[in-house]
Amino acid sequence: MTDFTQSYDAPRRNYSQLVLRWLLFSLLGLFALFYLMPLFVMVTTSLKSLEEIRTGSLVALPREVTFDAWRTAWSETCTGVKCEGLKPYFWNSVLMTVPAVFIATLLGAVNGYVIAQWRFKGANLIFSLMLFGCFIPFQVVLLPMARSLGILGLAGSIPGLIFVHVIYGIGFTTLFFRNYYVTIPSELTKAAKVDGAGFFRIFWSIFLPLSLPIVVVTVIWQFTNIWNDFLFGVSFSQAGTQPVTVALNNIVNSTTGVKEYNVDMAAAIIAALPTLLVYVVAGKYFIRGLTAGSVKG
Amino acid sequence: MAPILDINNLYKNYGSVEILKDINVAIEPGDFLVLVGPSGCGKSTLLNCIAGLEPITGGTLSIGGKDMTHVSPKDRDIAMVFQSYALYPTMSVAKNITFGMKVRGVDAATQERKLNEVASQLQIEQLLHRRPGQLSGGQRQRVAMGRALVRDPKLFLFDEPLSNLDAKLRVEMRSEIKKLHQNLGATMVYVTHDQIEAMTLATKIVVLKGGVVQQIGTPAEIYNRPANLFVADFMGSPAMNLIPAKATKNGSGTQIEIARDGAAPLMLTDTHAENLPQDVILGLRPEDIAEAGFRAGEDVQVAECQIDMVEPAGADTFVVSELGGKQVTARLHAETGAESGKPLPLAFDLSKVSYFAPGTGERLN
Structure with a gap:
């Protein structure tokens, strides 16, 4: 049956x-x-x-x-009056994005390490304020930032853009690293202290080697955001320091006679290629990092 | 000999909450001090204070005769084994063990020699190139001990090191720690909530409750002469029988009367107890109540008791009888003829009896 x-x-x-x-x-x-x-x-x-x-x-x-x-x-294509193609702007973007990502990630890692593992009075408040920073829209800070960059003598320069992106990135990178480090038992820090290691020794020898997965996540996030940013790029740059997104906009908008759709499309793909590449290359390590971290211990 | 660890009037507060109150402990070189108590009693906090991982609010602390009250952990000449082992996950076992020496700038040859010494002592030579993630619980435990041993410190600190192991491995590691202590002659401070671990390992026990020291003494003192009801109840398994009784002076001795439901009160005569108040709580361990005829001595008194329950436990048989409104457990030999629901003559060994004041819980004799 x-x-x-x-x-x-x-x-x-x-x-x-x-x-x-x-x-x-x-x-x-x-x-x-x-x-x-x-x-x-x-x-x-x-x-x-x-x-x-x-x-x-x-x-x-x-x-x-x-x-x-x-x-x-x-x-070869023209952006406004100059006709030297995307190349110089592409390198501007590289010169801006790579240091900005590196500095923001490193600062975020140290911040997260302090907030998660070296608790001090007011740590939660500081963390909340940094979190708050993640939700401030770009437009709000345009004017104060322009003024600050002017005072610092960084207006219209690539270091100025790096500065802006690092400041804006710290909130997110701190959040990522803090949430990652908070899951690491505090006994690890204690054991290292008893072993005689100091603040930075513990960070370099114990926490940073553990951080590959979260470093990859942070780098992907920061790289994509900074490379693709248009508003800060267009606001805080001048001729010669514009990032590729601004240049792309200029190419598409500066029409002299015939609209060259094929050039516009190629330029758009070139501008998008690095973020794609970062994702493809780092994504592999991302998965690997995740599985390495998931093993007990 | 000067005490190797000397804690004086130690206080620890978190904000307005008092975690530890007026702790005074001193131990000699070679001692095995166990801090024991229920969870939340402050025993781990006290260990962290000794390690310097938690600043103390008041009092002083010295290690090896030097004041260490405000000294950072790395300069206290201590080594610590943690409950979660706290092995550095990205380093090999060998690097885990040598990390402390590397940080302190010990030369490579010495590191290598000490690593090999400790590895052979703990039988972990074949694990040296593995990562902590590839080890079993017991192996991690050994590595964590290795990391402490290699330092050769004045003081070893253990924070519940066995509580993550399964029962069999725990017993194994327990005797290994004991062996280690005997072979090294090292001074150890050990935190546990397991009173059996405390009894088997310690040369000196501190019983803590709510951040207050209840009793300090050798395992035998703590077991035989508990200072109050809490210690009496906490140490020993099954727990000490604590029976409400009435005491009346009777010639040279004291008449102890224990009420029984539906039967005449149980009368015992204690010839040693003096100056007891009228209401007392009588404490007697299960092994001090035997089947009549199996315990001799001048303070042994026999009385017939109704047996409510019989629990054979292999080596022993426990019987339960209701006395003074409490379930009283007696430890009988395995082949006892006790049957539940039937009366049985029981021998009460009053040479081991403790009396406590019902109000304060303090020991009276």
Whole structure:
């Protein structure tokens, strides 16, 4: 009796499961297509010639692949009056983002370490204030920041932009590291103290080596935010120190005659490439770091 | 000999909350001091104060004859083993053990030599290149001990080091710590909530409750002559029987009367007790109540008791009888003929009796 019902039921359940699974995958596939469509159009358009863009369909594959638009976008296209492509601005962005990410991450790590492991009177208050800093909209600080940068003599310079991004990043990086370090038993710090290690020794030898997963998370977060930032970039830079996002805007907006869609698309992809790269490269370590941390002990 | 650890009038407050009140403890070199008490009694805080990990609010503390009240942990010449072992997760076992020496700038050859000494002593040579995450609980425990041993300090501090191990391993490690203490002749301070651990390891026990020292003494003193009801109840398993009784002076001795529900009161005569108030609480450990005929001595008195329950425990059989409104446990030999619901003559050994005042709980004899 039981055997009979089982053998009768089993294939039916499998069948409905299969249908459900296919439905699910189709739906997910549809979403993925929807999200990938703009990227597809960007990539194909950037590989077409202007002639082909004018005559062909938006979603068609390029008949003849050409990298001219990429070369133009990188080193020839005009941003306003200058015509040297994205290249100088791309390096501006690198010069701004790399130190800003590094400094903000390091400061966040030290802050988080102090707040989580070296409790002092008012530690919670300071942490709350830093958290509050995460929620202040960029627009609010534009004017006071411009004034501060002027006083510090950093107005319109890349160090000025680094300064702004570090200040804005500390709230988030501290939050990340504090939440990570708070899960590490305080006995570890105590043991190291008894062993004779001091504040920075404990940080360098014990806490930092434990921090790979959270460092990766913080770096991805900071890099993406700072690289993609437009408002601070456009407000606190001047000709020659503009980051790539501002330059991209200028390329797209400074039209002289024909609108070069293929160059615009190539420029947009170039501007987006580093964040993509950071995610692909670091994402791997992110997963590895997570699994390493999940092992007991 | 000068005490190696001397704590005088130590107070510890967190804000307005008093955690430790007027602690006075001194131990000699080679002593094994156990701080024992229920959770929240302040025993771990006291250990942290000794280590210098918690600043103290009042009083003084000296180690090896030097005042250490305001000295930082690294300069106190101590080593500590933590409940969670607190091994550095990213370092190998060898690096864990040598970290303290490295920080203190000990030369590499000495580090290597001491590492090997300790590793062979604890039998962890084959683990030296592993990470703590790859070790079992017992192995981590050994490494944590190794990290302390390698320092060769004046004072070893243990903060409930066995409470994360399973029962069998705990007993094993317990005797190993005891062996270690005997072989090294080192001075140790050990915190535990387990009174059996306290009894087996200590040369001196401090019983704490609510941040106040209840009694300081050798395991035998604490066990046989508890200073108050709390210590009597806390130390020993099964716990000491604490029976309300009435005392009346009777010639040269004292007549002890224990009320019984639905039967004549149990009458005992104590020839040693003097000056007892009328109401007392009589304390007698289960092993001091035996089956009649199995305990001899001039202070042994036999009385018939109704047995309510029989609990064979292998080596012994425990029987429970209601006396003075309390469930009183007696420890009988395994082959006893006791049956529940039947009366049985029990021998009360009054040479081991304790009397406590019902109000204050203080010991009277």
